[in-house]
Amino acid sequence: MRDFLELAVSATASGCVYALVALAYLVMTRPTGIINFAVGEWAAVAAFGGFLTLTHAEWPYAAGIAAVTAAMFAVGWATERLTVRPLVERGAPVLAPILALLGMLVVFRELISVGFGPDPRPLPQAFGFGRLEIGLVAGSYQSFFTIGVVLGLFALTWWFFERTLAGRAFEAVAIDRRAAALMGIDLSRVTALSFAGGAAIAGVAGLLVAPNTSAHYMMGLPLAVQGFTALVIGGVGRVEGALVGGLILAFAEQLTVRYAPVPPGLAMGVPLVLLILFLLVRPTGLLAAREARA
Amino acid sequence: MQHSSFARRARALVAAVLVAAAPAAFAQGSIRIGIITDRVGPAKPYAEPVTQGAEFAVRELNAKGGLLGRKVELLIEDDQGKPDVSATAARKLVDAGAAFILSLSLTPATQQAQTVSLETRVPHMTPSNSGDTLTTQISNPNFWQTGPLGSTQIATLLSYARSKNYKRVALVTDNSDLGQLINRFFKAGLEKSGIQIAAEEVVPRGATTAEPQMQKVRAANPDALFMTGVLTPENTLVLRAYRQLGLKAPILANYNLSVPQYTSVAKGLLDGVTFVDAFDPAKPEVRRFVEAYRKDTGSDPWNLHGYGYDGILLVADAIRRAGGTDRDKVREAMQATRNFVGVMGAQGSSYGFADGRRTGFDTNGMVVRVYERDVQGKVVHVGQK
Incomplete structure (x- = not known):
């Protein structure tokens, strides 16, 4: 039982990171239909931002996190302005910005590689390295911190989409882009904001995971794949879907490694199997999108 | 503090003047040593410090008058850790007149580059790869391995x-x-x-x-x-x-x-x-290397820097004994290497290619x-x- 509860904390923390990357995808995909695989690289950029502010410059933790998240918001905004908008304005098919963003993935990774070199860089843990035990439930300080921050962010995102006018505008664009434009919603502003928000969310994911893994130039792609799988599992329709998808993926991964009687190498195939299963059986994910009301 | 800063600047100025004057001191054209490294691929974290160690060795050699009175020049190619690119890089180095090629990238890339050294007979070595099969899969008399085997x-x-x-x-x-x-x-x-x-x-x-x-x-x-x-x-x-x-x-x-x-x-x-x-900090050669590297670059070397450093010194030793860059003579000289004490390896260990072997790291040197x-x-x- 102790093992299982320990594992539950670890899987929840990992699932929260996957969920955050899935949310970054979702925030951009819902209103624009564009899947941006560069989210993993955004997480890596933020992780290196965290290295600069928290490790190198030794800023207070909250200040460093806030500064990097704000910078990532600007990076997302600039990425949309420079790579997506010119293509959309020229009437390019939806595949064009996806390919351009794949190109940006390489640009971000190489910029990190050139700027910081190949060595992994350390980031401090929010409350240092330690173990918190609450009865039988036990985990690292960083795991509990990650879970708390991610749940808070999901609550905030849900509130934004459900309770604010700007969020409703996003939802309207997601449901019917043309009708939303006819109602006076500024599509280009929504698109720019969705990329800026996506980059900020991906950045927080990078800042939460890097204290465990370190910041390194190859960290982006695995995060992008894990987040995408979580997105497929949960569905692109609802904010809650990203969270559910992330948690299912992480629990499936870690319970298989810990308890399934399979060779250690095969357990790594679990995310792939889940991805294929959901694409075949339930391509809309577990939580379906809200339909337009008549 | 100001005095030390001035002294540093003065030393840098003198060094710059000496470097600028150096080419005139070398009698003939330079001896070119080619390096195949990985600057962007998966081997980058390892290949870069090894390359830096090699660059330091060349600076040290040239500061002491070069090799056989000639300046040593490094030609560096990036193979991105890819075997196909590595062979092309080796070909390019041969065409540029490299007297010796050092492979510092991934083992499979080094394996592929051997196709070029086998064909062109240009002496070729890896001072850092650890794959056991590099000298057994291809019968290439122009290739040696001095990194400790896996x-x-x-x-x-x-x-x-x-x-x-x-x-x-x-x-x-x-x-x-x-x-x-x-x-x-x-x-x-x-x-x-x-x-x-x-x-x-x-x-x-x-x-x-x-x-x-x-x-x-x-x-x-x-x-x-x-x-x-x-x-x-x-x-x-x-x-x-x-x-x-x-x-x-x-x-x-x-x-x-x-x-x-x-x-x-x-x-x-x-x-x-x-x-x-493969790095024993108490070894006298290591202590000298660390001190010299620190003086030259301002930072401490890792063990990986030592592989590149030893690689260049082994090549220089072979060229010196060969009396020039003739490929056959250099090959014979390299194969005749015995008891060469480098930075890497335990105290009392040495590099050597006895009994026709082409792996030179002492099996008791780790x-x-x-x-x-x-x-x-x-x-x-x-x-x-």
């Missing part, structure tokens, strides 16, 4: 494990090709030694935790834990989970844990970890060291005895 590293660590009388051990690796290969070698060696594998776990590249794997290790209750992976972030996850879950079994790690970057990314997690290395807090500490075991 099998030597494993045998050294296993020798240490035997001295501790471990009966049941766990293996934890990653899913990189090299990590898997090293794990297989370790597993075979352990089984051959009659040591039982109590658990075997893989932490995949990009994992966010190693806790499920380390929970299984904890449940297996091994006498020791062998870390056979080569990916620094994933190894750091293993160390973090090890401490987090309160494991007490001693950790024995492959040479990857000898890379000093662990002292920053795994700070606070390393105390007591033993690891295999050491086992232990981390004392976050510092790479003393040697606790030498060789395979």
